Amino acid sequence: MIKIIDNTLTTLDRILPSKEDLHTFCQLLFTLGVDAIEMSRDVYERMEYLPDNQKFILDIDLLEERELYPGFYRYVSRHIVCDDNLIYELQMNDAREIVKLRALKGCKELRIVGLDDLICYDSFEKILQEIIDFLPKTSVILCPENTYGCASALAIQWVTGFGSNITTSFAGCKNNAATEEVMVALRLAVRYKISRDLTVLSDIKKLYEKFISKSIGNKKAIIGSDIFKVEAGIHADGINKNPATYEAFDPRIVGGKTELVIGKHSGTRSIRLKLEELKLPVPGDFVITKILDIVKEDCTAKRRSLSDTEFVGIVREVIRNERKQIHR
Amino acid sequence: MKESKYIVDTTLRDGEQSPGIALGIEDKVKIAKLLDELGVYEIEAGIPVLSDAEEEAITKVIKNKNRSKISVWSRMNIDDVKRSIRCKPDIIHIGMPVSYIQIYSKLKKNKSWVMKNILECVDVARVENIDVTVGFEDASRSDIGFVLSIIKELKNAGINTIRIADTVGVLTPKRTMELVNTIKMNSDMRIEMHVHNDLGMAVANSIVGARAGADLIDCTLFGIGERAGNCNFYDFIYACESVFQFSMNHKQIRQVEKLVYSELSGAM
Numbered sequence: 001m002i003k004i005i006d007n008t009l010t011t012l013d014r015i016l017p018s019k020e021d022l023h024t025f026c027q028l029l030f031t032l033g034v035d036a037i038e039m040s041r042d043v044y045e046r047m048e049y050l051p052d053n054q055k056f057i058l059d060i061d062l063l064e065e066r067e068l069y070p071g072f073y074r075y076v077s078r079h080i081v082c083d084d085n086l087i088y089e090l091q092m093n094d095a096r097e098i099v100k101l102r103a104l105k106g107c108k109e110l111r112i113v114g115l116d117d118l119i120c121y122d123s124f125e126k127i128l129q130e131i132i133d134f135l136p137k138t139s140v141i142l143c144p145e146n147t148y149g150c151a152s153a154l155a156i157q158w159v160t161g162f163g164s165n166i167t168t169s170f171a172g173c174k175n176n177a178a179t180e181e182v183m184v185a186l187r188l189a190v191r192y193k194i195s196r197d198l199t200v201l202s203d204i205k206k207l208y209e210k211f212i213s214k215s216i217g218n219k220k221a222i223i224g225s226d227i228f229k230v231e232a233g234i235h236a237d238g239i240n241k242n243p244a245t246y247e248a249f250d251p252r253i254v255g256g257k258t259e260l261v262i263g264k265h266s267g268t269r270s271i272r273l274k275l276e277e278l279k280l281p282v283p284g285d286f287v288i289t290k291i292l293d294i295v296k297e298d299c300t301a302k303r304r305s306l307s308d309t310e311f312v313g314i315v316r317e318v319i320r321n322e323r324k325q326i327h328r
Numbered sequence: 329m330k331e332s333k334y335i336v337d338t339t340l341r342d343g344e345q346s347p348g349i350a351l352g353i354e355d356k357v358k359i360a361k362l363l364d365e366l367g368v369y370e371i372e373a374g375i376p377v378l379s380d381a382e383e384e385a386i387t388k389v390i391k392n393k394n395r396s397k398i399s400v401w402s403r404m405n406i407d408d409v410k411r412s413i414r415c416k417p418d419i420i421h422i423g424m425p426v427s428y429i430q431i432y433s434k435l436k437k438n439k440s441w442v443m444k445n446i447l448e449c450v451d452v453a454r455v456e457n458i459d460v461t462v463g464f465e466d467a468s469r470s471d472i473g474f475v476l477s478i479i480k481e482l483k484n485a486g487i488n489t490i491r492i493a494d495t496v497g498v499l500t501p502k503r504t505m506e507l508v509n510t511i512k513m514n515s516d517m518r519i520e521m522h523v524h525n526d527l528g529m530a531v532a533n534s535i536v537g538a539r540a541g542a543d544l545i546d547c548t549l550f551g552i553g554e555r556a557g558n559c560n561f562y563d564f565i566y567a568c569e570s571v572f573q574f575s576m577n578h579k580q581i582r583q584v585e586k587l588v589y590s591e592l593s594g595a596m
Contacts, residue, residue, distance in 0.1 A: 119501060119532050120571045122539060148567035149560065153501050153532030160502065172528075181528035188527070189500055219346075219596060221528035221556040228555065231347040234403070235554065242433040245466075247555075248496040248526045264350035265378065296379045299350035304594045 002159045002192055005141065006179050008170040008208070009039035010059055017211045022047045025211075028204045029170075030054055033183055033196035036073060038167070044069060057087070074109070082107045087141065089113055095127050101134040109139045111167060113176075116147040119154055128162045143167035143176050151177040156185050170208055171216055171223065180204075180222040180254070188249060202255030222254055229259045231305055233267020236260055240273055263305030264296050271295070274311060283319065291318050330573040333538050334369035335561065336520060336546045339592070340389075341372040341401050342558055343548035346595035353385040355591045359549075360389040362584045364396040367575030369544065371396045372421065376411045377403070386415045399461070402449075404442070409449045419459045421491065422449050426475055427466035430495075439474060443481060450485050463491035463522065468499045472510055479515045489518040489544070494533065497526025497556065501536040508540035520544035523559055525551060530559040535568050549585055552595040 006029050009022070017025070026037050026047075036055035039047075050056050055073040060066065063083065066075050076087045087109040092098065095118055104110060112131065118124045131140055140163050144154040155166045155177035172178035180201050186192035205223045209215055218226040228251040230236050238245035239258060251257050262274050268288050275282045282288075294314050299305060306314075340359060344351050351359070356373065363371050373389045374382050390398045399419035402412045412420045424446045425431050431442055446462060453460045462482055464475060479490060492507060499507075508519060521537035521544070523530045534545050551560030562585060566578040 117567065117570075119535055120539075120568050148531065149563040150529075150532035150535065150567065152527065153529040153536075156529070157501050160500070178528055185500065185527045185529070188498055217596070219525075219552070219555075219557050221525050224556060226347065227526075229347040230554075232345045232554065235345075238430075238434045242429065245429055245434045246496060248498045261347040263347060264382075265345050265375075293379075296381070300352050300379075300381055303350050303352060303355065303591070305347050305350065 001164060002186065002190075003035040003165045004033070004179065004182065005036045005038050005057060005165070005167045006034040006169060007038040007057075007143075007167055007174055007176070008179070009037060009043045011169065011174050012211055013040050013042045015211060015213070016042060016046050019046055019048055021207060021210065023051065025204070025207050026051060026054070026056075028200045028207065029179075031197055031200045032179070032204065033193040033198075034179065038076060041065075041069065076111065084108075087111050095121055095124075098127060098130055098134065101131065104138065105135060107135070107138050109141065110135065111141040111143055113143040113167075114145050115142075115154065116145045116150070118144070119150045119157075120148070125157070125161070128158060132162055139165060141165035141167055146172050146175050146177065151175075152181040152185065155182050156189065159186070160190060170204060171220065173208075173212075178221070184222050184249065184254065198253050199255035228256045229261045231261045231263040231270075232265040233270050236273060237267065237269040240269070261305045262295055262308075262311045264299040266292065266295060268292055274308075275315065278308060278312065280312070280315060283322075287318060287322055290322070291315055294318060330571065333542075333572040333574060334544045335565075335574065335576075336370040336372060336399075336522075336544050337363050337368045337548065337561065338372040338522070338546050338558065339363070339548040339552065339561075340374050342522075342546075342554065343550075343552040343592070343595065344374070345554050346552045346557065348596075349552075349592060349594040351385070351591060353381060353388060356385040357388050357392055359588050359591060360396075360398070361392055362587055364392075364394050366580055366584055368396050369575070370399050370419065372399045372401055372546075373417070375401045376415050377408045383411070383415060386417070390415060390417060397459075401463075404445050404449050406449055406452055409452050413453060413456050413458060417458065419461055420453045421461045421463055422446065422453070423463045423465050423493075424478070425466060426464040426478065427469040428471065429469065430466045443478060446478070447481060447485055450482070450487060454486055460487060461489040461491060461520065462487055463493050463520075465493050466495040467492045467507065468494040468503065469496070472507070475511070476514050479511065479517055483515065483517065487517075489520055491520040491522050491544075491546070492537070492542070494523040497524030497530070499523060499533045500527070500529060501532055504533045504536045505540050508537050508542055512541040518543050520546060521559075522546040524554065525556040525558065525560075528556070530557070531563045531567055534559045534564050535571075538568070538572060549581075549588060550592055550596055552592055 038057040168179040397418040519542040547561035
């Protein structure tokens with residue numbers, strides 16, 4: 001069974017959020033379908049207590065810290081190889097290092113961090129299989145890093161064909177696979193946790209942006225604010241006929257919605273759809289074509305798409321001119 | 329010796345379809361010139377049927393080109409192909425819907441209609457001695473049997489390159505590998521990978537596609553494009569320049585990005 005550990009809360013020590021926000025963040029991640037949340041000691045101390053009936057993991061340096069911080073499901077350490085309730089974390093920057101795994105046969109739980117460029121290897125699937133073969137009795141958690149933009153893909157490859165445990169972070173903030181990308185990809189590929197409410201992603205995003213005092217990129221996969229905007233005429237028409245023609249999934253499942261934008265690539269169908277959306281009368285083909293021509297000219301001059309207000313301005317002007325022509 | 333792979337830059341076509349930007353004639357000419365100097369194999373310059381200004385921009389890009397091949401994108405429609413021919417590009421790329429959802433739900437046609445139409449469109453362009461590539465739209469959700477049957481017909485019609493378009497961005501590395509491998513096993517078509525980043529896997533899928541035998545990889549500057557964008561040119565080269573031979577390195581791409589940031593920032 002696939003298990004996802006989210007380690008976003010190991011990245012916030014310098015900007016510790018409030019206790020309430022941290023608890024809300026944890027609650028939202030569990031609603032999303034994350035199986036365990038990993039945190040730093042500073043975050044835990046800010047939270048003051050752990051919510052009941054959920055799995056939490058703490059990053060520690062020394063074995064004794066387990067007694068200082070009881071109640072965690074697991075502890076993660078980079079120094080201690082094998083002990084109860086312990087995940088040993090091993091950084092592996094090169095696939096050739098996997099021979100090191102032979103020395104870790106006694107390890108109960110191991111997290112491999114790194115392997116950024118693994119997907120570039122011809123034999124990357126063979127290497128993933130070797131990891132399993134070297135450690136038949138170890139629970140291996142893969143945490144691919146994202147230096148080459150391939151972490152989410154590698155995480156999916158691991159849990160759909162090799163192991164079952166991965167570590168991710170929201171928006172890939174810890175330079176690893178992005179939790180939201182992995183959750184949606186798994187839902188589409190293997191119908192993973194199909195009943196989970198992914199609409200909480202928009203709340204998680206808002207809270208995370210509050211933590212870091214920055215906005216997430218507009219085009220970030222799954223959570224970017226502009227990713228469900230559609231301008232190209234052929235796509236607008238297709239989505240209107242059947243959203244599945246040009247959308248991998250219904251934007252509403254992740255708390256988003258399709259937005260029709262009028263721009264240089266719009267077609268006559270887009271103009272009609274926008275007029276209907278704005279509850280404006282839809283004129284005949286001749287006038288629609290005139291509107292489209294001016295839209296294209298205006299967008300090229302402005303070097304951008306139009307706001308709804310600008311579009312309405314063009315529509316009114318074209319219709320006014322048409323009336324003048326008729327009355328002459 | 330590293331295997332050579334070739335970049336098809338679609339910043340001026342798919343990249344520009346990203347809501348937020350509209351490139352003018354001089355913008356397109358400037359960006360194309362920089363891509364040409366960078367050693368991009370093919371520059372997809374735009375869609376002639378969009379407007380007279382677009383056609384003028386493409387014509388200027390073609391006039392100013394040096395090393396790169398210049399292609400234009402066309403719907404599978406004879407009038408559109410004829411408009412493309414007017415620009416005298418090196419390549420006309422014709423988009424052909426191949427998934428059943430696109431054929432039956434969007435076009436409201438059937439497989440025979442699609443097959444007949446693409447062959448007619450190809451013929452119209454090839455009579456003018458213009459090279460044609462065919463893009464399999466929504467190939468990632470298509471029936472592989474149908475795809476292979478189209479490839480056979482296209483090969484007979486003189487087509488040597490097909491584009492596998494992951495139009496809605498649902499490919500995973502495993503599916504990419506299977507798709508490219510199956511096509512390679514059943515034909516000698518040259519394959520061009522065109523993937524979208526809806527699941528954050530565009531770079532990985534492009535690498536896996538190249539590994540499986542795709543010779544041409546579609547990219548855009550800054551990864552701009554529909555929805556979550558296309559394969560990011562810089563990220564792709566940075567990730568696999570140690571494995572494949574390209575005409576450019578990641579540092580050169582960064583330099584170009586700096587020079588065109590103001591033109592493309594609206595799409596980010």
